[in-house]
Amino acid sequence: MPLLLKQLAIRTGSIFIVKIMGLIGRISLIRLVGAEGIGLYQIAYSYYGLALMVIVGGFPTVLAMLTAKDPAQGWFWFRRISLLLIGLGGIISYVTFLLSPQIAELLGNPNLHFAIRCIAPALFVVPLLSLLRGYLQGLERYSVIAFSELIEQAVRMGALVVIVILLLPKGSPIAVGGGILGTFLAALVSFLLLIFACRFVQQDSLDKGYPHQHRTDRNSMFSWILHTSLIISFTRLLVPLSDCIDAIIIPNRLQAAGFTASEATSIFGVITGMAMIVVYMPTIVTAALSHTLTMKIVSDWKEGQVAKFYERTRCALELGWVWGCTAGILIFTYSKYISWYIFGTYEASEPIRYLAAVPLLVGLRELTTSMLWAQERKKVPLVGLIVGICIAIPIQYFLVAVPGFSYAGPSVGILCLELVTVSWNIGALKLSRVGIRLRPLIVDMILLFILMLAVTLGMNSLMTYHVSNIFQLALGITLYSGGAALYIFWRSRSMNDVLFQSK
Structure with a gap:
């Protein structure tokens, strides 16, 4: 292996x-x-x-x-x-x-x-x-x-x-x-x-x-470490800073919409403590891919192997796209059942459905951020996050206070933040150099939608035989996951050599 x-x-x-x-x-x-x-x-x-x-x-x-x-x-x-x-x-x-x-x-x-x-x-x-x-x-x-x-x-x-x-x-x-x-x-x-x-x-x-490299002057090395760390930390700091701002804004604006302090805290708990746990779960795959790929693409870029760097980049982004679409479609379709069988309430189903695009957006954001860092372009993700937060915060501030937007307001803000950030990163990478073509990506999404539609129609036909809901859910998820896994395997067969070769 x-x-x-x-x-x-x-x-x-x-x-x-x-x-x-x-x-x-x-x-x-x-x-x-x-x-x-x-x-x-x-x-x-x-x-x-x-x-x-x-x-x-x-x-x-x-x-x-x-x-x-x-x-x-x-x-x-x-x-x-x-x-x-x-x-x-x-x-x-x-x-x-x-x-x-x-x-x-x-x-x-x-x-x-x-x-x-x-x-x-x-x-x-x-x-x-x-x-x-x-x-x-x-x-x-x-x-x-x-x-x-x-x-x-x-x-x-x-x-x-x-x-x-x-x-x-x-x-x-x-x-x-x-x-x-x-x-x-x-x-x-x-x-x-x-x-x-x-x-x-x-x-x-x-x-x-x-092999030991030539020992650089330690003062200059510490300056490099501190400078690079600050750039990375500013980028990563913006996410928890945004979360902290959300923790202050959302409950307060919910109270402005007519909820009590207890109800506002409960709604915030449903969004961040239930829905976001579910939608962020699939990102473990792209996080692991980013974690293990970082050292390889850093080495490719440092050694001047630009063609190999962009080849790995293209394969990783395409794999992240297919996985994100697969997980998002599953979460959107089965949000009601996921909420009930995991948390014992249907309360989280609405925000889960709103946030179904998170696995795709977050996965691509993590991958593109690692790629830009490997190119020593650490300021680009930082600026993208700043722009995303500046857009998301006003949206949340105004929408959350609108009656009836209790779950929709925060969800729109979260999606805007992720969409702006990943778009900024992808634009900086220049898709023309990476070599990604949009047509195969659109085909990926269409085929996955067709697969889910076929599974859903099949499960609906079982209702005439009075099959239990839990059996329908398990069978539907199994069929969709199995079909999607076969498609991902077929789709990534040409990527294995590129992604997983050591040098």
């Missing part, structure tokens, strides 16, 4: 299991604390994501690229950057703990005070864990990273459910806040595990005799 294909399989499998464990934990949390409780959880986590990105920035990605070229240099800078993150993480963690009431007020819900305080310990440990995984990514130790992620998610979800159950008699805000402590416990266990494994990984890498 080609190395990249093996790495992609490991990465996809690990992310899939992690996501499934996360989904099970999230479903358990929803069943325990309800839509309002999951809304509080999502608002608190929007602050966590923003604070974490401020600390971590783009250091893990830069370290991965540096380590891929020279493992010894990577290990040297891992230790130096770790000291920086310890200081920065310690300060932000302490400030978060100290000012948790004020932060909760800023987020528009005083009930978040305890949850924000419980986030503080994670802000010290998780940045170090992310940096260590960046170093291991540069060494292409995907199996070690995958194992640590599985352990982390298992501990986090287990601790979340146990703590929430124990604290539930004290009310949802306290239970949700206590459950967030599972993030800190899981990160600590995973970090200690990786530190232990890293001793053997590092020695093994050095024993293999990686």
Whole structure:
């Protein structure tokens, strides 16, 4: 099996299991604390994501690229950057703990005070864990990273459910806040595990005799690391910043539309804690493809193999398109059943249907961002995200307050953000150079629509035989998924050699 294909399989499998464990934990949390409780959880986590990105920035990605070229240099800078993150993480963690009431007020819900305080310990440990995984990514130790992620998610979800159950008699805000402590416990266990494994990984890498590049002046190297990290961090910071702004705007504008604070929090919880979990689940495939392909296309570009770079780029984008269309059509068609059988309510079916295009848009955004970073054009995704956010925020602000737009308003804003960003990235890549042709992509979508239509008509015919709904759902998803899998296999048969060859 080609190395990249093996790495992609490991990465996809690990992310899939992690996501499934996360989904099970999230479903358990929803069943325990309800839509309002999951809304509080999502608002608190929007602050966590923003604070974490401020600390971590783009250091893990830069370290991965540096380590891929020279493992010894990577290990040297891992230790130096770790000291920086310890200081920065310690300060932000302490400030978060100290000012948790004020932060909760800023987020528009005083009930978040305890949850924000419980986030503080994670802000010290998780940045170090992310940096260590960046170093291991540069060494292409995907199996070690995958194992640590599985352990982390298992501990986090287990601790979340146990703590929430124990604290539930004290009310949802306290239970949700206590459950967030599972993030800190899981990160600590995973970090200690990786530190232990890293001793053997590092020695093994050095024993293999990686070629060492000429030692650049360390001051100039640190300037390059800091500059590149800042560009990447600004790009990645915009997503959690947008989430944090959404957590403030959406509940407040829902109240302006006539909902109570409790109802607004519940609606926000349904969108971000239920619907977005479902629509983002298929992106694990494109995320894994982007994760494993990045080091290869960076190498292609650095070595001047421009033709190979664009060939890999074209194949990856086409594969991302087919997968995104496949997942989006499935989610749109079965949104009602997905909402009921996963969350025990039909409430999430409407936003799930609105957001069915997310797997396609997010997948293409992740792939195109990695490709632009490989070309050292890190400012392009940053500008695209800024433009997308500037368009999405006013749309949400006005639409969410319109009566009857409770789910449609936020969904339109989310889709606008993703559509503008991916369009910006694709325009910068220049499709003419990449070699993508639009006609085959349109044919892909039409064929997948026809497949779903055939499956739907077949399932409707079963209704005359009084077949149970759960059987129809399982059979319909199986037939569509099987047919789509065969089509993806046929469609990608010519891409395998391009994507998965080592050099």
